[in-house]
Amino acid sequence: MRLNTLTFLMLGLRPISALAEDALLPVDQQTLTRMIANGQASDAFHEAFEAGDELTEFSFDAVRGVGAYIGEGRRFTRFPRADLTGPMEWANHFPTREGGANATSCIACHNAPFANGAGDVALNVVIDPAHTGDPTQYLERNTLPLFALGIPQRLAEEISLDLYLQRNSAIQTACVSGRAKVELHSKGVDYGTLTVTRVSQDPCEFETDTSDLAGIDADLVIKPFGWKGNKPTIRSFTRDAAHNELGLQAVELVGDQDGDFDGVTNELTVGDITALTTYMAALERPVSKLELDDLGLIELTAPERSEILAGEAAFARAGCVSCHTPSMTFKEAVFKEPSEVPGFFDVTFPDGSDPASHGLTPANSMTFELTGDQPNNIITLPVGTTYHLGAVARDATGAAVARWFTDFKRHDMGPGLSDPSDPLGLGASMFLTRSLAGVGATGPWLHDGRATTLEEAILTHGGAAQVSRDTYAKMSEETQAEIVAFLESLVLFNADPEE
Ligand code: HEC
Numbered sequence: 442m443r444l445n446t447l448t449f450l451m452l453g454l455r456p457i458s459a460l461a462e463d464a465l466l467p468v469d470q471q472t473l474t475r476m477i478a479n480g481q482a483s484d485a486f487h488e489a490f491e492a493g494d495e496l497t498e499f500s501f502d503a504v505r506g507v508g509a510y511i512g513e514g515r516r517f518t519r520f521p522r523a524d525l526t527g528p529m530e531w532a533n534h535f536p537t538r539e540g541g542a543n544a545t546s547c548i549a550c551h552n553a554p555f556a557n558g559a560g561d562v563a564l565n566v567v568i569d570p571a572h573t574g575d576p577t578q579y580l581e582r583n584t585l586p587l588f589a590l591g592i593p594q595r596l597a598e599e600i601s602l603d604l605y606l607q608r609n610s611a612i613q614t615a616c617v618s619g620r621a622k623v624e625l626h627s628k629g630v631d632y633g634t635l636t637v638t639r640v641s642q643d644p645c646e647f648e649t650d651t652s653d654l655a656g657i658d659a660d661l662v663i664k665p666f667g668w669k670g671n672k673p674t675i676r677s678f679t680r681d682a683a684h685n686e687l688g689l690q691a692v693e694l695v696g697d698q699d700g701d702f703d704g705v706t707n708e709l710t711v712g713d714i715t716a717l718t719t720y721m722a723a724l725e726r727p728v729s730k731l732e733l734d735d736l737g738l739i740e741l742t743a744p745e746r747s748e749i750l751a752g753e754a755a756f757a758r759a760g761c762v763s764c765h766t767p768s769m770t771f772k773e774a775v776f777k778e779p780s781e782v783p784g785f786f787d788v789t790f791p792d793g794s795d796p797a798s799h800g801l802t803p804a805n806s807m808t809f810e811l812t813g814d815q816p817n818n819i820i821t822l823p824v825g826t827t828y829h830l831g832a833v834a835r836d837a838t839g840a841a842v843a844r845w846f847t848d849f850k851r852h853d854m855g856p857g858l859s860d861p862s863d864p865l866g867l868g869a870s871m872f873l874t875r876s877l878a879g880v881g882a883t884g885p886w887l888h889d890g891r892a893t894t895l896e897e898a899i900l901t902h903g904g905a906a907q908v909s910r911d912t913y914a915k916m917s918e919e920t921q922a923e924i925v926a927f928l929e930s931l932v933l934f935n936a937d938p939e940e
């Protein structure tokens with residue numbers, strides 16, 4: 442069975458050579474916005490999705506400004522060059538380079554087991570955000586998969602909205618009675634406590650103590666992207682990825698300036714970033730082998746099914762679920778770009794411009810239903826009916842549910858997994874609970890790809906996960922194998938590898 446799935450996944454690799462290099466035109470945000478305003482929102486969505494697909498696959502060239510003026514006559518570098526401090530060289534680019542430029546296309550790295558997936562360690566990114574120039578301080582990052590990123594962003598938005606309300610009611614209480622302490626929680630997860638103390642009345646002024654928050658930032662904005670969990674939106678991650686990985690500087694990042702001194706400006710339009718964001722948000726979701734078996738797309742034997750189910754139960758018993766929250770329910774499973782939730786849209790773009798001046802407004806946002814609008818993985822079942830495997834599923838009550846396996850919190854993973862330095866100031870050993878959606882197909886694992894098996898990934902957990910890890914280590918070999926079988930059952934699936 443396993444071999445068949447793997448073979449199928451391998452077939453998913455897209456032929457890069459088949460792409461029409463000249464067909465890539467800049468996406469115009471104003472056109473998309475006009476379409477949405479004129480009642481053609483669905484057309485705008487499909488156009489953006491298609492454009493995003495092309496943008497992630499396209500191999501950019503120097504004419505389009507790929508790469509950067511590194512120094513030493515180079516355009517690309519796989520390791521940070523803080524030593525190159527001459528005029529226009531690596532160390533003087535703006536915004537500050539973290540690493541790269543590394544590649545000419547997004548799927549150069551995001552390609553395993555097929556396009557938009559994770560990546561081998563050969564494609565790891567090495568960064569030196571603080572420009573130490575000291576290799577012992579460099580951070581190493583393994584490529585993350587790009588599927589269904591609308592799920593984590595929308596869940597993060599809903600969690601933050603809950604936490605904002607809880608903060609507001611604490612402020613109201615404190616203004617009346619002097620002090621209020623709230624236990625923040627959302628979607629079954631505990632985010633620590635917030636204490637509000639009134640410092641003066643009429644008008645009420647108050648202080649907020651955020652020192653007992655758990656795994657999130659003082660602004661209560663959940664940041665579901667990056668191994669560190671430091672970026673709230675697909676858009677914000679994407680324009681930084683374009684700059685650092687490809688040396689493509691978006692207009693919204695640098696305006697009409699040439700911050701990487703490669704002689705090209707306007708390397709990606711606002712519409713291009715919207716298209717990339719829409720595409721990754723609306724990509725098909727990861728699935729489980731049980732689901733594929735239920736649908737008749739693969740065949741599991743009865744013992745294989747029961748092993749996976751036993752593994753899921755043991756995953757809970759080992760305490761893995763205390764961080765890898767198996768599922769979360771949406772209140773409103775709708776993705777919008779730009780979002781309307783404070784903390785999840787740009788008040789101003791990094792270049793200082795107003796997003797509305799580019800046509801990017803919440804009034805005409807790119808909007809799609811997470812429970813049905815995804816273009817991929819609409820499959821015809823062996824019985825002849827159509828099933829939308831790419832969309833977020835609903836539970837028996839009709840609520841949209843995502844099996845994303847994270848609590849969206851950062852945890853101390855102990856000294857063994859620690860980064861060698863902490864340029865972001867989040868704690869060197871702090872990492873976002875990695876989603877396990879698709880984890881059976883995204884190895885190697887962990888933030889630097891050091892784990893070549895799922896078992897290794899589990900046994901490398903330390904810090905706040907030490908007890909859970911030790912519980913796993915003490916389980917019988919059979920139970921351990923069941924947990925691994927469960928993790929291996931969480932896979933990526935593309936019904937139409939040629940698409
Ligand atoms: C050189 C390899 C490389 C290239 C090229 C690359 N990426 Fe990535 N990508 C990574 C790595 C490594 C990470 C994890 C980074 C981290 O967490 O610090 C990542 C993470 C991401 C994430 C966050 C996913 C998540 O769930 O947190 C997004 C979004 C993303 N990349 C989009 C893109 C886009 C869009 C492009 C092209 C413009 C691109 N990447 C090009 C290596 C690459």
Ligand code: HEC
Nearest residue numbers: 759761764852872873874875886887888898905906909913
């Ligand atoms: C204290 C929270 C916590 C607990 C408990 C926990 N994990 Fe994790 N897990 C994480 C974090 C954080 C990461 C990301 C580590 C990194 O960035 O290197 C992770 C990563 C993983 C990965 C690698 C994912 C990938 O894509 O590379 C697997 C597999 C995994 N955990 C399985 C488990 C299993 C199985 C258990 C129970 C035995 C468990 N975890 C318990 C927090 C936790």
